[in-house]
Amino acid sequence: MRVSVVTGGGGGMGLACAQQLAARGDGLVLNEIDSSRSKHAVETLRARGASVESVDGDVSHADVARALAAAASEMGAFGALVHTAGLSPTMADGRRILEVNLVGTELLLDAFQPLATAGSVAVCIASQAGHFGMTGATPEICALLDEPLARDLADRLEAAGVTLDPGTGYAMSKLGVIRAAVRLAPAWGARGARIVSLSPGIIETKMGTQEYEAQPVMATMVERTPLGRMGAAAEIASVVEFLCSDAASFITGTDLLVDGGSTGAMRALMPS
Numbered sequence: 001m002r003v004s005v006v007t008g009g010g011g012g013m014g015l016a017c018a019q020q021l022a023a024r025g026d027g028l029v030l031n032e033i034d035s036s037r038s039k040h041a042v043e044t045l046r047a048r049g050a051s052v053e054s055v056d057g058d059v060s061h062a063d064v065a066r067a068l069a070a071a072a073s074e075m076g077a078f079g080a081l082v083h084t085a086g087l088s089p090t091m092a093d094g095r096r097i098l099e100v101n102l103v104g105t106e107l108l109l110d111a112f113q114p115l116a117t118a119g120s121v122a123v124c125i126a127s128q129a130g131h132f133g134m135t136g137a138t139p140e141i142c143a144l145l146d147e148p149l150a151r152d153l154a155d156r157l158e159a160a161g162v163t164l165d166p167g168t169g170y171a172m173s174k175l176g177v178i179r180a181a182v183r184l185a186p187a188w189g190a191r192g193a194r195i196v197s198l199s200p201g202i203i204e205t206k207m208g209t210q211e212y213e214a215q216p217v218m219a220t221m222v223e224r225t226p227l228g229r230m231g232a233a234a235e236i237a238s239v240v241e242f243l244c245s246d247a248a249s250f251i252t253g254t255d256l257l258v259d260g261g262s263t264g265a266m267r268a269l270m271p272s
């Protein structure tokens, strides 16, 4: 059986992606830090006939990443890793956001790379915030983001001039995820496998709604979005399904913005 692994599987995008991948017949291994969300997701998917196991825990812990990879290889042939688990700026401080969003991504990619074979794919959810983070990210900062497992990553980023408030921590973590897909594409490619990041704009999930309510700039971003609205989790899931399919067989080592056009529109307002 082809197996897809979805982290943050009980979240807005995670569950939507899991539903999409189950509908194409994949067996699923879900990961969640929130046990009630996990239980709900597993029940929802099983009620639709999906074959689902869960390995819950914090993706920023290496043993959780390794346990997920072990569960996937026990269930069948590794098809896809869809990594949606993450924290947004209203959810934690900058260091914790960096740890979950960037260190967690690297640990998962380390754990899954040995399972990758022809046709396997990793899709890591980044953010349009990572694109905004590119402005002002010096070569020194980029080099630090390319070594997420360095023990003193946060200290070194601060020494390089990054103020790790939650917003900057989030933007840096997601820039790191975008860079990871580029950096690791040769290693995955050598196995016949692909790796991409996907950067959503504002998506109407629990996280998206919480950020929208807390940050006034979000209303401006939605107003300026060429499509004039937030996105839906299903609109991310359908792109994820495409990226996980053979229809995307020449797409690797890149980021795909799925943002209704808002990143380009906001960039046009920024000083060059």
Ligand SMILES: NC(=O)c1ccc[n+]([C@@H]2O[C@H](COP(=O)([O-])OP(=O)(O)OC[C@H]3O[C@@H](n4cnc5c(N)ncnc54)[C@H](O)[C@@H]3O)[C@@H](O)[C@H]2O)c1
Pocket: 007, 008, 009, 010, 011, 012, 013, 014, 031, 032, 033, 034, 037, 057, 058, 059, 060, 083, 084, 085, 086, 087, 088, 100, 125, 126, 127, 128, 199, 200, 201, 202, 203, 204, 205, 206, 207, 208, 209
């Ligand atoms: N919603 C948006 O507007 C938006 C925009 C850009 C990027 N993103 C990114 O998309 C991804 C999915 O977000 P969402 O909108 O579905 O949010 P969500 O809050 O609905 O889902 C995220 C899920 O991740 C889980 N999670 C959090 N920390 C975890 C950890 N350490 N280990 C395991 N699971 C953990 C949460 O319990 C939650 O169920 C995130 O990485 C987020 O940063 C979201």
